[in-house]
Amino acid sequence: MRIPFGGSCPAGSVSFVTFCTLPPDASWKQIFVSPLRESVLPSASLTFNFVMVRRGRTLIHLFVLCPAILPALNLLHDLLGRLPPDLNLDFKFDLCWILIPHARSLSGFYIYTKAAAQDSGEQARLDAVKATAPPTGACVRFWYHMHGSRMGKLTVYTGDEKGGLGPSRWSKKGDSGDYWQEASINIYPGSEFQITFVGECRASYGNDIAIDDIVVLERQCSSYASFSDLKCDFDSKSFCAYNNSQNDDFDWILNRGSTYTGVSGPDVDHSKGDSTGFYIYIKAMLQNPGDQARLDAVKATAPATGACVKFWYHMYGSGMGTLMVYTGDGKGGLGPSRWSKSGDSGNVWHEASINIGYGLDFQISFVGECGRNAGSEIAVDDIIVLEGQCNNKATFSDLECNFDFNAFCAYKNHPYNEFDWHLHSGPISGPDTGPEADRTTGDPSGFFIYSKVSRYMQGDQARLDGVKATAPATGACVRFWYYMYGGDEGTLTVYTGDGSGGLGPSRWSRKGDSGDYWHEAWINIYPGSDFQITFVGEGSWGYSCDVAIDDIIVLERECDSTVPLSDLNCDFEPGTFCAYKNSQNDDFDWILNSVV
CATH class of the missing domain: 2.60.120.200 (Jelly Rolls)
Incomplete structure (x- = not known):
């Protein structure tokens, strides 16, 4: 029984739609020839949900479940347990990613989360099979669509050595416009990884998150970040387009509220100004004076008008160290320091900005260096990159x-x-x-x-x-x-x-x-x-x-x-008239001149 797009199906029925070629040894497909029925299910027609079955990276079956209530879900889950072990099953009881025709082609498909049917904060998690990156590294590319005034959040993970999700590798929150956008994530050479997409809802009609065209390349990503990618307030509980370097002594960490010591660092973030907002900081406890934590952004290119990097920093503590910012060309070296601050700056957030030259490739790097004791916790928040040079003149x-x-x-x-x-x-x-x-x-x-x-x-x-x-x-x-x-x-x-x-x-x-x-x-x-x-x-x-x-x-x-x-007193050397000015009540003016 094929379910038309946007429709519903009779209560209590479970069916499947095959849209990929089945392998020759797929004799088990006969398990689902006939629709399944449960007498305990209500008679009303309800919206259907989907379950996908894959062999490796090949999508084999799309199961349509009507209605999406627990008895039918349990029955389907038991039957799917008889599938061969090499198949990966995307199946969640709380919220499913849904396959529907792609906007660019009525015959194409993408997946999305249906926000209107969920409570705020509910998540849909999509797990890939595990893989290993080659010595050249790998690049995960995908396209996403997030359009709506009350849009939720999409987060991508690549796992950790313990089998968990690990830290967020990419995250986007809020309205990104009514069009598809590309994103990419680098995978470290030789590392095991498992791609996981997590869509988080804000209960609101028409604020669905969609994904399409996932591809993994056997090399590092070559694309440069857009300026919107480099914007980060860390409130999505992620590092956005920034990654801890492998060539340092310890790492930057996400935090909200007070720091671990409570005697150094901020009590609130800069974005929200309260203890619910996130920022990043270096935890100086157990580190040696001079130890460094380095955070590298994805490479980007400044337009012909140049660019301006703005960020907020917090440096409060009796043993405060140094924060340095670099804008190297992304070829491995940091280049010269573009901005630096040492010592106690008070228990407040301060803004700083750095100009990027016209048309230059650049890679933002934040380097926090420990001071003489644990009271040297340096924090950063609200990074943004703008087109055009900074206005470094104060009001x-x-x-x-x-x-x-x-x-x-x-x-x-x-x-x-x-x-x-x-x-x-x-x-x-x-x-x-x-x-x-x-x-x-x-x-x-x-x-x-x-x-x-x-x-x-x-x-x-x-x-x-x-x-x-x-x-x-x-x-x-x-x-x-x-x-x-x-x-x-x-x-x-x-x-x-x-x-x-x-x-x-x-x-x-x-x-x-x-x-x-x-x-x-x-x-x-x-x-x-x-x-x-x-x-x-x-x-x-x-x-x-x-x-x-x-x-x-x-x-x-x-x-x-x-x-x-x-x-x-005036020798006119600064190229000014000092406390003197030409009168308005004369015939002509005095002028500045130089013999050079």
Whole structure:
């Protein structure tokens, strides 16, 4: 009895449809010549389900079961137990993958999960027979279709050495558009594997997951990832298009909530901001200082406009190590580091971005390096790759910082400092030279940053760099509060270089004791100029001087107060007019010139 597509069949009947050529020795096929009936089944017509039987990779039979209720399922299961042992049976009591005509051809077939008939969270699992990859490795390719406003999730596994599913190798969640898309997974050379597709439902009509055209090649996948493949928030409980390297000391792991130690790492992910969201991190416990965990993405190619890699990182802990990001050409080597961060960055998530050159092949690699103890758990979340170069210039709101979120905001310690700026709340330990409270709240619970310049030699520097920004046509005003109290002569200097690497000329500076209270200072930024705020604390040879900063703000106008005399100094070397501008009430203008 052949069941037409989209129809139903009489209650209690079990039939089969043969659509592949049977092998000559298939005498057992006579088992299912006649329909089976159960008198206990209801008389109403119900939707049918399917069961597939295969010999190796060859699909032999399609069984149609009507209705899909337990007595008939048990009966069919008993009969199928008499099949030869070399046949692989895809048969699930909770939810079946269903064969129907392919959209590209009414005579073709694909499989899909019927979400409307299931509860949210129910899964359909499709297992392949086990196989072994050759020394050249293998490539699993398949096409998937996931279209719907409440689409579920498709996850692919390739098994582990214990016979379990192992970690997810590929996952997709949500609407991917009303068309077929290709995906591929590399299988490591010589490894045993078992392909498993798991479709997870969100109970909603018209949100079915479909698969077609599965093929396994005896070589590694050669296709490059799309930028959508490289996007990953890890909330699908998978590494997406990222894989732990075989050439490192230990691995990145998926996690949600607090880390194992509880004294380092995040408490929540960045995507959701709560303990249900997932992120990846390195578990530093039981590792040695300097041990590295490397995570490699699938190769990709930047378009002619270039590309921008954005991600969020969390580096909080007393023994914090280093996070490095590489964008090698995917031929094996990492290439030079494109981004690096060391030390404690506070118990908050920070965003970072890296430009990819125009038309270049690239492979993103995250390398986490353990610090001096278990308090060096580094986390990463929300990786995304965009077409076009990154906009690495900050808005003025980005540059505003009162440090009360226990974070440096858009400011960071320079990697080649002799010593650093530190976040702090309350009195500073040691000689009574630092503030008792922050400037924002006037309370010991408020945060500020400070540099203990009295502990270092004259000439030693602690440099804090802001993100680059551009002043509007009206100019800009940088305001901040500073605290310098103590008998020794430490120095605080502020620069507003153009962000190309050099500090440029000093724009503001103070040396020595300024009294036991907070002072306000301001610096004008020239109209239309690029700038990067840099605070530099310099050592004093003594033991009684701390420099503190709080409440940095940048306004889209020039400062109200009269400029300090140092602002009037100008040698025009930065290629700007400094504090000078051409008048609107004259006949023509002064112009910048160079003898080069």
